[in-house]
Amino acid sequence: MYAVIEIESVLERAEKKTLTRTGTTVEHMVRAIADLIITGVLKPGEKMDEGSLAVRFEVSRTPVREALRQLCAIGLVERQPNKRAVVTNVSGSALNSMFEAMAELEAICARLSAERMTTAERRRLQKMHEESAAFVGASAGEDYEAFNTEFHTQLYRGAHNEHIFELATQTRARLSPFRRAQFRIEGRLSKSWGEHDQIVGAILRGDAVAAGIAAYDHVSIVRDASATFARMGRG
Amino acid sequence: MYAVIEIESVLERAEKKTLTRTGTTVEHMVRAIADLIITGVLKPGEKMDEGSLAVRFEVSRTPVREALRQLCAIGLVERQPNKRAVVTNVSGSALNSMFEAMAELEAICARLSAERMTTAERRRLQKMHEESAAFVGASAGEDYEAFNTEFHTQLYRGAHNEHIFELATQTRARLSPFRRAQFRIEGRLSKSWGEHDQIVGAILRGDAVAAGIAAYDHVSIVRDASATFARMGRG
Protein backbone atom coordinates (compact mmCIF):
# COMPACT_ATOMS: atom_id res chain seq x y z
CA MET A 1 0.00 0.00 0.00
CA TYR A 2 2.49 2.56 1.16
CA ALA A 3 4.75 1.53 -1.65
CA VAL A 4 2.48 2.83 -4.35
CA ILE A 5 3.96 6.28 -4.45
CA GLU A 6 7.47 4.98 -4.28
CA ILE A 7 6.70 2.75 -7.20
CA GLU A 8 5.27 5.57 -9.21
CA SER A 9 8.47 7.49 -8.94
CA VAL A 10 10.24 4.56 -10.52
CA LEU A 11 7.66 4.23 -13.21
CA GLU A 12 7.73 7.89 -13.87
CA ARG A 13 11.39 7.51 -14.60
CA ALA A 14 10.85 4.57 -16.88
CA GLU A 15 8.16 6.47 -18.67
CA LYS A 16 10.32 9.50 -19.23
CA LYS A 17 13.06 7.23 -20.47
CA THR A 18 11.09 5.64 -23.23
CA LEU A 19 8.64 8.47 -23.74
CA THR A 20 5.89 5.88 -23.70
CA ARG A 21 2.37 7.15 -23.44
CA THR A 22 0.12 4.14 -23.21
CA GLY A 23 2.71 1.49 -22.55
CA THR A 24 3.96 -1.50 -24.46
CA THR A 25 4.27 -4.91 -22.93
CA VAL A 26 7.90 -4.24 -22.10
CA GLU A 27 6.98 -1.10 -20.22
CA HIS A 28 4.40 -2.98 -18.24
CA MET A 29 6.98 -5.57 -17.41
CA VAL A 30 9.50 -2.99 -16.27
CA ARG A 31 6.90 -1.55 -13.93
CA ALA A 32 5.64 -4.89 -12.76
CA ILE A 33 9.05 -6.32 -11.98
CA ALA A 34 10.24 -3.08 -10.39
CA ASP A 35 7.14 -3.20 -8.22
CA LEU A 36 7.91 -6.73 -7.14
CA ILE A 37 11.40 -5.67 -6.14
CA ILE A 38 10.55 -2.38 -4.48
CA THR A 39 7.64 -3.80 -2.54
CA GLY A 40 9.83 -6.61 -1.36
CA VAL A 41 7.98 -9.48 -3.01
CA LEU A 42 11.26 -10.25 -4.67
CA LYS A 43 14.04 -9.79 -2.17
CA PRO A 44 17.64 -8.72 -2.81
CA GLY A 45 19.70 -11.69 -3.88
CA GLU A 46 16.69 -13.62 -5.12
CA LYS A 47 17.00 -15.27 -8.51
CA MET A 48 14.47 -14.71 -11.23
CA ASP A 49 14.14 -16.75 -14.36
CA GLU A 50 12.75 -15.33 -17.52
CA GLY A 51 10.40 -18.24 -18.10
CA SER A 52 8.67 -17.96 -14.75
CA LEU A 53 8.20 -14.24 -15.10
CA ALA A 54 6.86 -14.79 -18.60
CA VAL A 55 4.20 -17.26 -17.51
CA ARG A 56 3.44 -15.21 -14.41
CA PHE A 57 2.54 -12.21 -16.53
CA GLU A 58 1.31 -14.22 -19.48
CA VAL A 59 3.71 -12.83 -22.04
CA SER A 60 6.56 -14.33 -23.98
CA ARG A 61 10.14 -14.27 -22.83
CA THR A 62 11.11 -11.55 -25.29
CA PRO A 63 9.58 -8.58 -23.47
CA VAL A 64 10.69 -10.05 -20.16
CA ARG A 65 14.26 -10.12 -21.36
CA GLU A 66 14.12 -6.54 -22.54
CA ALA A 67 12.59 -5.43 -19.28
CA LEU A 68 15.28 -7.21 -17.32
CA ARG A 69 17.95 -5.55 -19.38
CA GLN A 70 16.46 -2.16 -18.66
CA LEU A 71 16.13 -2.93 -14.96
CA CYS A 72 19.74 -4.02 -15.05
CA ALA A 73 20.77 -0.67 -16.48
CA ILE A 74 18.69 1.07 -13.83
CA GLY A 75 20.48 -1.05 -11.27
CA LEU A 76 17.62 -2.98 -9.74
CA VAL A 77 18.78 -6.34 -11.05
CA GLU A 78 22.12 -7.83 -12.00
CA ARG A 79 22.84 -10.20 -14.80
CA GLN A 80 25.60 -12.48 -15.92
CA PRO A 81 25.63 -14.14 -19.32
CA ASN A 82 23.83 -17.45 -19.37
CA LYS A 83 22.83 -17.09 -15.76
CA ARG A 84 19.63 -16.09 -14.11
CA ALA A 85 19.03 -12.48 -13.23
CA VAL A 86 19.16 -11.68 -9.53
CA VAL A 87 17.64 -8.85 -7.58
CA THR A 88 20.53 -6.51 -6.85
CA ASN A 89 21.92 -7.29 -3.47
CA VAL A 90 23.89 -4.31 -2.40
CA SER A 91 26.77 -5.44 -0.29
CA GLY A 92 27.64 -3.57 2.85
CA SER A 93 30.23 -1.25 1.38
CA ALA A 94 28.16 -0.61 -1.74
CA LEU A 95 25.19 0.23 0.45
CA ASN A 96 27.27 2.74 2.31
CA SER A 97 28.48 4.29 -0.90
CA MET A 98 24.92 4.57 -2.16
CA PHE A 99 23.74 6.24 1.01
CA GLU A 100 26.64 8.64 0.85
CA ALA A 101 25.81 9.43 -2.77
CA MET A 102 22.18 9.90 -1.78
CA ALA A 103 23.21 12.31 0.97
CA GLU A 104 25.30 14.35 -1.46
CA LEU A 105 22.50 14.40 -4.01
CA GLU A 106 19.87 15.42 -1.49
CA ALA A 107 22.18 18.11 -0.18
CA ILE A 108 22.50 19.48 -3.71
CA CYS A 109 18.73 19.38 -4.18
CA ALA A 110 18.07 21.09 -0.86
CA ARG A 111 20.65 23.76 -1.57
CA LEU A 112 19.28 24.45 -5.04
CA SER A 113 15.71 24.27 -3.77
CA ALA A 114 16.48 26.96 -1.23
CA GLU A 115 17.71 29.14 -4.05
CA ARG A 116 15.29 28.28 -6.83
CA MET A 117 11.93 27.12 -5.56
CA THR A 118 9.08 29.31 -6.67
CA THR A 119 6.75 30.78 -4.10
CA ALA A 120 4.13 28.22 -5.04
CA GLU A 121 6.59 25.39 -4.60
CA ARG A 122 7.65 26.64 -1.21
CA ARG A 123 4.04 26.93 -0.15
CA ARG A 124 3.29 23.41 -1.31
CA LEU A 125 6.32 22.02 0.46
CA GLN A 126 5.36 23.68 3.69
CA LYS A 127 1.71 22.64 3.46
CA MET A 128 2.58 19.04 2.75
CA HIS A 129 5.11 18.98 5.53
CA GLU A 130 2.61 20.34 8.02
CA GLU A 131 -0.02 17.84 6.98
CA SER A 132 2.39 14.99 7.46
CA ALA A 133 2.76 15.98 11.11
CA ALA A 134 -0.63 14.40 11.75
CA PHE A 135 0.75 10.98 10.97
CA VAL A 136 3.72 11.19 13.28
CA GLY A 137 1.80 10.70 16.50
CA ALA A 138 -0.47 8.05 15.13
CA SER A 139 2.57 5.90 14.47
CA ALA A 140 1.01 5.31 11.07
CA GLY A 141 4.28 4.41 9.46
CA GLU A 142 2.82 3.47 6.13
CA ASP A 143 0.85 6.66 5.70
CA TYR A 144 3.82 8.70 6.79
CA GLU A 145 5.97 6.92 4.25
CA ALA A 146 3.75 8.21 1.46
CA PHE A 147 4.29 11.76 2.67
CA ASN A 148 7.95 11.07 3.13
CA THR A 149 8.35 9.97 -0.46
CA GLU A 150 6.41 12.93 -1.73
CA PHE A 151 8.52 15.23 0.40
CA HIS A 152 11.73 14.02 -1.12
CA THR A 153 10.31 14.12 -4.62
CA GLN A 154 9.38 17.76 -4.12
CA LEU A 155 12.91 18.40 -2.96
CA TYR A 156 14.32 16.85 -6.12
CA ARG A 157 11.93 18.81 -8.29
CA GLY A 158 12.68 22.05 -6.50
CA ALA A 159 16.27 21.98 -7.71
CA HIS A 160 14.90 22.80 -11.15
CA ASN A 161 17.41 20.54 -12.79
CA GLU A 162 16.10 17.65 -14.80
CA HIS A 163 19.25 15.59 -14.73
CA ILE A 164 19.85 15.95 -11.01
CA PHE A 165 16.22 15.01 -10.47
CA GLU A 166 16.86 11.89 -12.48
CA LEU A 167 20.03 10.95 -10.63
CA ALA A 168 18.34 11.47 -7.27
CA THR A 169 15.22 9.52 -8.22
CA GLN A 170 17.29 6.71 -9.61
CA THR A 171 19.48 6.45 -6.55
CA ARG A 172 16.47 6.61 -4.27
CA ALA A 173 14.78 3.79 -6.16
CA ARG A 174 17.86 1.64 -5.81
CA LEU A 175 18.00 2.30 -2.10
CA SER A 176 14.32 1.77 -1.43
CA PRO A 177 14.53 -1.98 -0.85
CA PHE A 178 16.99 -1.29 1.94
CA ARG A 179 15.36 1.75 3.44
CA ARG A 180 11.89 0.35 3.68
CA ALA A 181 11.91 -0.91 7.21
CA GLN A 182 13.59 1.98 8.99
CA PHE A 183 10.35 3.42 10.35
CA ARG A 184 9.84 0.43 12.55
CA ILE A 185 12.56 1.74 14.80
CA GLU A 186 11.17 3.25 17.97
CA GLY A 187 10.85 7.00 17.72
CA ARG A 188 12.33 7.19 14.23
CA LEU A 189 9.14 8.70 12.86
CA SER A 190 9.04 11.84 14.94
CA LYS A 191 12.78 12.32 14.57
CA SER A 192 12.42 12.02 10.83
CA TRP A 193 9.75 14.72 10.88
CA GLY A 194 11.99 16.93 12.93
CA GLU A 195 14.78 16.52 10.40
CA HIS A 196 12.42 17.41 7.60
CA ASP A 197 11.43 20.44 9.61
CA GLN A 198 15.02 21.64 9.62
CA ILE A 199 15.25 21.25 5.86
CA VAL A 200 11.94 22.96 5.20
CA GLY A 201 12.78 25.83 7.51
CA ALA A 202 16.11 26.45 5.80
CA ILE A 203 14.55 26.28 2.34
CA LEU A 204 11.72 28.63 3.24
CA ARG A 205 14.09 31.27 4.52
CA GLY A 206 16.35 30.73 1.49
CA ASP A 207 19.33 29.51 3.50
CA ALA A 208 21.01 27.28 0.94
CA VAL A 209 23.94 26.24 3.08
CA ALA A 210 21.80 25.24 6.05
CA ALA A 211 19.38 23.38 3.79
CA GLY A 212 22.21 21.39 2.25
CA ILE A 213 23.67 20.48 5.61
CA ALA A 214 20.29 19.51 7.05
CA ALA A 215 19.53 17.30 4.06
CA TYR A 216 22.92 15.64 4.23
CA ASP A 217 22.52 14.91 7.90
CA HIS A 218 19.00 13.61 7.39
CA VAL A 219 20.14 11.00 4.92
CA SER A 220 23.07 10.05 7.11
CA ILE A 221 20.67 9.39 9.96
CA VAL A 222 18.44 7.31 7.71
CA ARG A 223 21.48 5.31 6.74
CA ASP A 224 22.37 4.64 10.33
CA ALA A 225 18.77 3.78 11.14
CA SER A 226 18.61 1.35 8.27
CA ALA A 227 21.86 -0.23 9.33
CA THR A 228 20.55 -0.52 12.87
CA PHE A 229 17.43 -2.20 11.65
CA ALA A 230 19.41 -4.57 9.48
CA ARG A 231 21.45 -5.60 12.49
CA MET A 232 18.34 -6.02 14.61
CA GLY A 233 16.79 -8.16 11.95
CA ARG A 234 19.74 -10.47 11.87
CA GLY A 235 20.83 -10.47 15.47
CA MET B 1 41.64 7.72 -31.83
CA TYR B 2 41.30 10.05 -28.92
CA ALA B 3 37.88 8.64 -28.27
CA VAL B 4 39.15 5.23 -27.35
CA ILE B 5 39.59 5.96 -23.69
CA GLU B 6 36.30 7.79 -23.47
CA ILE B 7 34.63 4.78 -25.00
CA GLU B 8 36.27 2.43 -22.61
CA SER B 9 34.82 4.28 -19.68
CA VAL B 10 31.40 3.67 -21.12
CA LEU B 11 32.15 0.05 -21.73
CA GLU B 12 33.54 -0.31 -18.30
CA ARG B 13 30.21 0.86 -17.03
CA ALA B 14 28.30 -1.53 -19.22
CA GLU B 15 30.57 -4.30 -18.10
CA LYS B 16 30.10 -3.56 -14.43
CA LYS B 17 26.38 -3.40 -14.99
CA THR B 18 26.05 -6.83 -16.44
CA LEU B 19 29.15 -8.28 -14.87
CA THR B 20 30.03 -9.67 -18.26
CA ARG B 21 33.49 -11.05 -18.67
CA THR B 22 33.81 -12.13 -22.28
CA GLY B 23 30.69 -10.54 -23.68
CA THR B 24 27.58 -11.76 -25.38
CA THR B 25 26.38 -10.39 -28.66
CA VAL B 26 24.18 -7.89 -26.85
CA GLU B 27 27.13 -6.57 -24.89
CA HIS B 28 29.11 -6.15 -28.06
CA MET B 29 26.22 -4.29 -29.55
CA VAL B 30 25.93 -1.97 -26.57
CA ARG B 31 29.60 -1.13 -26.89
CA ALA B 32 29.51 -0.83 -30.63
CA ILE B 33 26.49 1.44 -30.76
CA ALA B 34 27.72 3.51 -27.83
CA ASP B 35 30.99 3.93 -29.70
CA LEU B 36 29.18 5.13 -32.78
CA ILE B 37 27.35 7.71 -30.71
CA ILE B 38 30.23 8.86 -28.55
CA THR B 39 32.67 9.14 -31.43
CA GLY B 40 30.10 11.11 -33.34
CA VAL B 41 29.54 8.69 -36.21
CA LEU B 42 25.92 8.77 -35.19
CA LYS B 43 25.00 12.30 -34.32
CA PRO B 44 22.40 13.49 -31.80
CA GLY B 45 18.96 13.43 -33.35
CA GLU B 46 19.92 10.83 -35.91
CA LYS B 47 17.50 7.97 -36.38
CA MET B 48 18.63 4.38 -36.19
CA ASP B 49 16.64 1.43 -37.33
CA GLU B 50 17.11 -1.97 -35.88
CA GLY B 51 17.32 -3.69 -39.22
CA SER B 52 20.19 -1.57 -40.51
CA LEU B 53 22.17 -1.98 -37.32
CA ALA B 54 21.52 -5.70 -37.46
CA VAL B 55 22.89 -6.12 -40.99
CA ARG B 56 25.72 -3.68 -40.25
CA PHE B 57 26.95 -5.86 -37.42
CA GLU B 58 25.78 -9.12 -38.94
CA VAL B 59 23.52 -10.18 -36.13
CA SER B 60 19.79 -10.63 -35.83
CA ARG B 61 17.53 -7.86 -34.67
CA THR B 62 16.97 -9.41 -31.26
CA PRO B 63 20.29 -8.44 -29.66
CA VAL B 64 20.09 -5.05 -31.37
CA ARG B 65 16.75 -4.43 -29.71
CA GLU B 66 18.07 -5.38 -26.30
CA ALA B 67 21.13 -3.21 -26.76
CA LEU B 68 18.97 -0.26 -27.74
CA ARG B 69 16.83 -0.78 -24.69
CA GLN B 70 19.90 -0.69 -22.49
CA LEU B 71 21.31 2.36 -24.24
CA CYS B 72 17.94 3.97 -23.71
CA ALA B 73 18.13 3.31 -20.00
CA ILE B 74 21.67 4.70 -19.96
CA GLY B 75 20.32 7.74 -21.73
CA LEU B 76 22.27 7.63 -24.97
CA VAL B 77 19.24 6.92 -27.15
CA GLU B 78 15.54 7.65 -26.91
CA ARG B 79 12.72 5.46 -28.03
CA GLN B 80 9.03 5.70 -28.68
CA PRO B 81 6.88 2.65 -29.26
CA ASN B 82 6.71 1.61 -32.86
CA LYS B 83 9.11 4.29 -33.90
CA ARG B 84 12.76 4.28 -34.69
CA ALA B 85 15.26 4.92 -31.94
CA VAL B 86 17.06 8.25 -32.13
CA VAL B 87 20.38 9.31 -30.68
CA THR B 88 19.53 11.42 -27.67
CA ASN B 89 19.52 15.02 -28.64
CA VAL B 90 19.83 17.03 -25.49
CA SER B 91 17.96 20.26 -25.93
CA GLY B 92 19.48 23.48 -24.69
CA SER B 93 17.98 23.52 -21.24
CA ALA B 94 18.57 19.83 -20.70
CA LEU B 95 22.18 20.27 -21.76
CA ASN B 96 22.56 23.01 -19.21
CA SER B 97 21.06 20.84 -16.52
CA MET B 98 23.43 18.04 -17.38
CA PHE B 99 26.45 20.29 -17.26
CA GLU B 100 25.31 21.65 -13.94
CA ALA B 101 24.88 18.13 -12.62
CA MET B 102 28.31 17.25 -13.95
CA ALA B 103 29.79 20.23 -12.16
CA GLU B 104 28.18 19.22 -8.88
CA LEU B 105 29.33 15.62 -9.29
CA GLU B 106 32.89 16.60 -10.15
CA ALA B 107 32.93 18.97 -7.21
CA ILE B 108 31.93 16.10 -4.93
CA CYS B 109 34.60 13.86 -6.43
CA ALA B 110 37.29 16.50 -6.09
CA ARG B 111 36.30 17.23 -2.52
CA LEU B 112 36.28 13.58 -1.54
CA SER B 113 39.48 12.95 -3.49
CA ALA B 114 41.23 15.65 -1.50
CA GLU B 115 40.18 13.86 1.66
CA ARG B 116 40.51 10.24 0.69
CA MET B 117 43.06 9.66 -2.04
CA THR B 118 45.88 7.44 -0.98
CA THR B 119 49.43 8.60 -1.32
CA ALA B 120 49.85 6.39 -4.36
CA GLU B 121 46.76 7.85 -5.97
CA ARG B 122 47.92 11.38 -5.34
CA ARG B 123 51.29 10.57 -6.85
CA ARG B 124 49.69 9.05 -9.92
CA LEU B 125 47.39 11.99 -10.39
CA GLN B 126 50.27 14.42 -10.18
CA LYS B 127 52.49 12.41 -12.50
CA MET B 128 49.78 12.07 -15.10
CA HIS B 129 48.92 15.72 -14.88
CA GLU B 130 52.54 16.75 -15.37
CA GLU B 131 52.94 14.46 -18.33
CA SER B 132 49.89 15.94 -19.98
CA ALA B 133 51.57 19.34 -19.95
CA ALA B 134 53.69 18.18 -22.87
CA PHE B 135 50.64 18.02 -25.10
CA VAL B 136 49.40 21.49 -24.31
CA GLY B 137 51.95 23.36 -26.37
CA ALA B 138 51.88 20.94 -29.27
CA SER B 139 48.20 21.73 -29.74
CA ALA B 140 47.77 17.99 -29.98
CA GLY B 141 44.12 18.12 -29.03
CA GLU B 142 43.45 14.48 -29.54
CA ASP B 143 46.35 13.30 -27.43
CA TYR B 144 45.48 15.76 -24.72
CA GLU B 145 41.91 14.51 -24.72
CA ALA B 146 43.12 11.06 -23.75
CA PHE B 147 44.90 12.53 -20.76
CA ASN B 148 41.91 14.67 -19.99
CA THR B 149 39.61 11.68 -19.84
CA GLU B 150 42.04 9.75 -17.69
CA PHE B 151 42.38 12.74 -15.39
CA HIS B 152 38.68 12.90 -14.75
CA THR B 153 38.40 9.16 -14.31
CA GLN B 154 41.09 9.30 -11.64
CA LEU B 155 39.13 12.05 -9.97
CA TYR B 156 35.99 9.92 -9.91
CA ARG B 157 37.92 6.95 -8.59
CA GLY B 158 39.63 9.02 -5.92
CA ALA B 159 36.33 9.70 -4.21
CA HIS B 160 36.39 6.05 -3.11
CA ASN B 161 32.68 5.75 -3.64
CA GLU B 162 31.46 3.24 -6.17
CA HIS B 163 28.05 4.76 -6.71
CA ILE B 164 29.29 8.31 -7.13
CA PHE B 165 31.85 6.96 -9.58
CA GLU B 166 29.03 5.39 -11.51
CA LEU B 167 26.88 8.52 -11.55
CA ALA B 168 29.80 10.65 -12.67
CA THR B 169 30.88 8.23 -15.39
CA GLN B 170 27.35 7.90 -16.64
CA THR B 171 26.79 11.63 -16.78
CA ARG B 172 30.11 12.16 -18.47
CA ALA B 173 29.27 9.59 -21.13
CA ARG B 174 25.99 11.29 -21.85
CA LEU B 175 27.70 14.63 -22.19
CA SER B 176 30.57 13.46 -24.34
CA PRO B 177 28.78 13.90 -27.67
CA PHE B 178 28.36 17.54 -26.79
CA ARG B 179 31.71 18.19 -25.23
CA ARG B 180 33.83 16.68 -27.93
CA ALA B 181 34.70 19.72 -29.95
CA GLN B 182 35.57 22.17 -27.22
CA PHE B 183 39.32 21.85 -27.64
CA ARG B 184 39.16 23.41 -31.07
CA ILE B 185 38.60 26.72 -29.41
CA GLU B 186 41.71 28.87 -29.48
CA GLY B 187 43.66 28.60 -26.27
CA ARG B 188 41.18 26.32 -24.58
CA LEU B 189 43.82 23.64 -24.18
CA SER B 190 46.25 25.55 -22.05
CA LYS B 191 43.44 27.04 -20.00
CA SER B 192 42.06 23.58 -19.40
CA TRP B 193 45.45 22.45 -18.15
CA GLY B 194 45.60 25.43 -15.84
CA GLU B 195 42.22 24.56 -14.41
CA HIS B 196 43.35 21.01 -13.83
CA ASP B 197 46.41 22.41 -12.13
CA GLN B 198 44.21 24.21 -9.63
CA ILE B 199 42.30 21.02 -8.88
CA VAL B 200 45.43 18.91 -8.54
CA GLY B 201 47.08 21.46 -6.31
CA ALA B 202 44.13 21.60 -3.96
CA ILE B 203 43.84 17.80 -3.82
CA LEU B 204 47.55 17.33 -3.16
CA ARG B 205 47.49 19.69 -0.23
CA GLY B 206 44.26 18.15 1.03
CA ASP B 207 42.18 21.28 0.65
CA ALA B 208 38.75 19.76 0.04
CA VAL B 209 36.87 23.02 -0.25
CA ALA B 210 39.24 24.53 -2.77
CA ALA B 211 39.29 21.30 -4.79
CA GLY B 212 35.51 21.25 -4.96
CA ILE B 213 35.30 24.85 -6.07
CA ALA B 214 38.04 24.44 -8.66
CA ALA B 215 36.34 21.35 -10.12
CA TYR B 216 32.97 23.06 -10.24
CA ASP B 217 34.43 26.06 -12.02
CA HIS B 218 36.32 23.86 -14.44
CA VAL B 219 33.15 22.13 -15.61
CA SER B 220 31.34 25.44 -15.84
CA ILE B 221 34.04 26.72 -18.15
CA VAL B 222 33.83 23.58 -20.27
CA ARG B 223 30.11 24.14 -20.54
CA ASP B 224 30.57 27.68 -21.72
CA ALA B 225 33.27 26.61 -24.13
CA SER B 226 31.05 23.91 -25.58
CA ALA B 227 28.21 26.36 -25.94
CA THR B 228 30.53 28.80 -27.65
CA PHE B 229 31.66 26.15 -30.08
CA ALA B 230 28.10 25.10 -30.77
CA ARG B 231 27.26 28.68 -31.65
CA MET B 232 30.34 29.01 -33.81
CA GLY B 233 29.45 25.83 -35.62
CA ARG B 234 26.02 27.15 -36.51
CA GLY B 235 26.68 30.80 -36.97
Add this chain to the structure above:
DNA sequence: GATGATTTGTACGTATGTATA
Protein backbone atom coordinates in the same frame (compact mmCIF):
# COMPACT_ATOMS: atom_id res chain seq x y z
C1' DG C 1 32.87 -36.03 -13.06
C1' DA C 2 29.33 -37.12 -16.39
C1' DT C 3 24.54 -36.80 -17.94
C1' DG C 4 19.87 -35.11 -18.22
C1' DA C 5 16.98 -31.17 -17.28
C1' DT C 6 16.60 -26.16 -17.17
C1' DT C 7 17.61 -21.79 -18.74
C1' DT C 8 19.60 -18.53 -21.46
C1' DG C 9 21.06 -16.47 -26.18
C1' DT C 10 19.95 -15.65 -30.77
C1' DA C 11 17.46 -16.17 -35.18
C1' DC C 12 13.31 -15.72 -37.53
C1' DG C 13 8.24 -15.09 -38.56
C1' DT C 14 3.95 -12.72 -38.13
C1' DA C 15 0.95 -9.10 -36.69
C1' DT C 16 0.35 -4.33 -35.75
C1' DG C 17 1.30 0.24 -35.87
C1' DT C 18 3.50 4.39 -38.51
C1' DA C 19 4.95 7.00 -42.32
C1' DT C 20 4.72 8.03 -47.20
C1' DA C 21 2.97 8.31 -52.03
Add this chain to the structure above:
DNA sequence: ATATACATACGTACAAATCAT
Protein backbone atom coordinates in the same frame (compact mmCIF):
# COMPACT_ATOMS: atom_id res chain seq x y z
C1' DA D 1 -8.14 9.91 -47.74
C1' DT D 2 -6.54 5.31 -49.10
C1' DA D 3 -3.29 2.26 -49.97
C1' DT D 4 1.41 0.74 -49.97
C1' DA D 5 5.76 0.27 -47.87
C1' DC D 6 8.25 -0.11 -43.85
C1' DA D 7 9.63 -0.53 -38.88
C1' DT D 8 8.60 -2.25 -34.67
C1' DA D 9 6.48 -5.57 -31.01
C1' DC D 10 5.99 -9.88 -29.66
C1' DG D 11 5.90 -14.90 -30.11
C1' DT D 12 8.17 -19.21 -31.24
C1' DA D 13 12.12 -22.33 -32.32
C1' DC D 14 16.45 -24.23 -31.50
C1' DA D 15 21.36 -24.27 -30.16
C1' DA D 16 24.55 -23.50 -26.43
C1' DA D 17 25.50 -22.92 -21.74
C1' DT D 18 24.45 -23.87 -16.89
C1' DC D 19 22.69 -26.37 -13.06
C1' DA D 20 21.34 -30.46 -10.50
C1' DT D 21 21.53 -35.10 -9.70
